[in-house]
Amino acid sequence: MIHDQLQRSARESLILHFSKQEVDDLLVLERGEGPYVFDTQGRRYIDALSSLFCAQLGYSYGAEMADAASGQLRTLAFNTNWGTAHPPAIELAERISALAPADDYRVFFTGGGSESVESAWKLAREHFIAIGQPERTKAIARKVAYHGVTLGALSFTGVPGYKDGFGTPPIEVSHVANTNAFRASDADPAAATRRLLTEMEAAIVAAGADEVALIIAEPVQNAGGCLTPPAGYWAGLRALADKYGALLMADEVITGFGRIGEWFAISREQVAPDLISVAKGLTSAYAPMGAVLARSRVVEPLVEGRRVYRHGITFGGHPVSAAIALKSIEIIERDRVLENVRSHEAPLRERLVRLLDLPIVGDVRGAGFFWAMELVKDEDNTRFGQAERDDLLRGFLPGRLREAGLIARCDDRGDAVLQIAPPLISDAGLLDEIVAGLEDVLRDAAKHMGVG
Incomplete structure (x- = not known):
């Protein structure tokens, strides 16, 4: 045309x-x-x-990506990760785990960012059910933050205009202040960290500390305009999650795979979250793909109890997308x-x-x-x-x-x-x-x- x-x-x-x-x-x-x-x-x-x-x-890099895709299409065009697996998904999971901010992450593949956030939430719920804490059904997120538009992910999203008209969110989420230093009343970063963490702790207590399953935030928040955290903020989130028994999640759909010069932006904070969501940069956009990284403490109760993770995505871990993601990681390292x-x-x-x-x-x-x-x-x-x-x-x-x-x-x-x-x-x-x-x-x- x-x-x-x-x-x-x-x-x-x-x-x-x-x-x-x-x-x-x-x-x-x-x-x-x-x-x-x-x-x-x-x-x-x-x-x-x-x-x-x-x-x-x-x-x-289209020619290299095409070669990777073509080779996989000639070998195995498609298979799911529903009770089976295939070499590209296994190799990619191992590769991602080796790049992660701790050495005990497992990987669940999705088709994109919203799916990754949804999958992380369901994995968190399965975790708490497995350890006998099914009452943990709430989450804490940040104002103005965007975490996706499917209805579960939309619950975490702190942009009211995106929610209007779509009914009561399926997840009860409390939203606290983000890290916009420009509009903050405290110019001192240390004071800002104290204020933000005090508000976070108050939100956890108000929601019911034994009912909060997840604290979710982006290492650098996109919506609102590239909001960076003050020093000590993420370490403080880690401490609060540990204190109250919640899981800590870094949404790295945007920041993951190099956007700020690290495989995972959270590595700059020297914190290893329990869950990490990724998508956009995983394949450098040469194919659609996302993933959730979950630490062993999240997954082991399901493994030890021989429980089923009641969640699956048909095209999650698609062999061709996995082959392209592996090639993208190779190029990022090589070049x-x-x-x-x-x-x-x-x-x-x-x-x-x-x-x-x-x-x-x-x-x-x-x-x-x-x-x-x-x-x-x-x-x-x-x-x-x-x-x-x-x-x-x-x-x-x-x-x-x-x-x-x-x-x-x-x-x-x-x-x-x-x-x-x-x-x-x-x-x-x-x-x-x-x-x-x-x-x-x-x-x-x-x-x-x-x-x-």
Whole structure:
């Protein structure tokens, strides 16, 4: 199909995800190369979002991935992990376990992020039933955090607008403050850690300490704009989970497999959670796949009691996806991709911090190749109102970013932010180009909004 035909066909046949269904000029991408993608009119864009935090390796490893997939398709095209297994899934589980922040994780495969969060919850429930604590049916999550849209995962999600109209959540979840230091009253990180952990403990007690099964959080929270934790925060969560007998879960659907320069972002906190959910970067988006990592203390009661984990996903651990994930891990190691992120993290931060000179940028935050700029309407960091956010984030910025040849994310699930997450293969020149493009776009956005 040519461009106009694709536009018409999309309007008539395709239901878009998280989008209005009437889009006048839908961005239709047909080709990728390195960190770039090309639309159906031949225009090139820097994919400064890694296709929604997924395309860790960019778009130039297709031949290697195709060889891995082809070899598996010729050997065993499909088999489930329902009472059987196959070599790619076993090898991948072993490989992931070896990269994890402790040496006793087992791996359950899923098809994506929401499925991973759902699977982790059901595994937590099975654990507590097996050890004679079936009353643990509640969880603690954080405000504004996004953990998925299937109904179980949606229970953890702390974005009220995503829940409206879908009925009573199936899981009782208490939501506590996130780690947004920009909007916090305490400038001292140590004070912030104390405040956040005090609130977390109070929420556990209020919910009934013997009824809380899970504490779930992202190492760097996506929704709200790349919210990093203060020092000691995750160690404090670990201590609270242990004190009250709950399981601690790191949702690494976005941060896992290199996004901040580590296989698992939680490794920077020197904490080993009981559960870890992953998805997007597991295959570098060359195939759909997710997983849950569970420590032995979670799984052993099921093993020892010869219990059935009453959960399964037909395509979880698909042989072709597993083969591609193994190839992706091999490439990340071979091409020193994590080292690339770590070496460019500090210079990228320095470049982005200079954007604070623009009157519309109130804060810059993030880690690795995962950054957000919070957008404000004046030097007092006043929030934009709803009509202003609609104009800025859904009106002006998307078109201006396309004009600049940049793909980034405009979001206001918390406050108004512009996010980037470049492919992990990006070099200094490309990162400079991204930041320069952002500077031009944001300068024009300030003029458009009458800021400064």
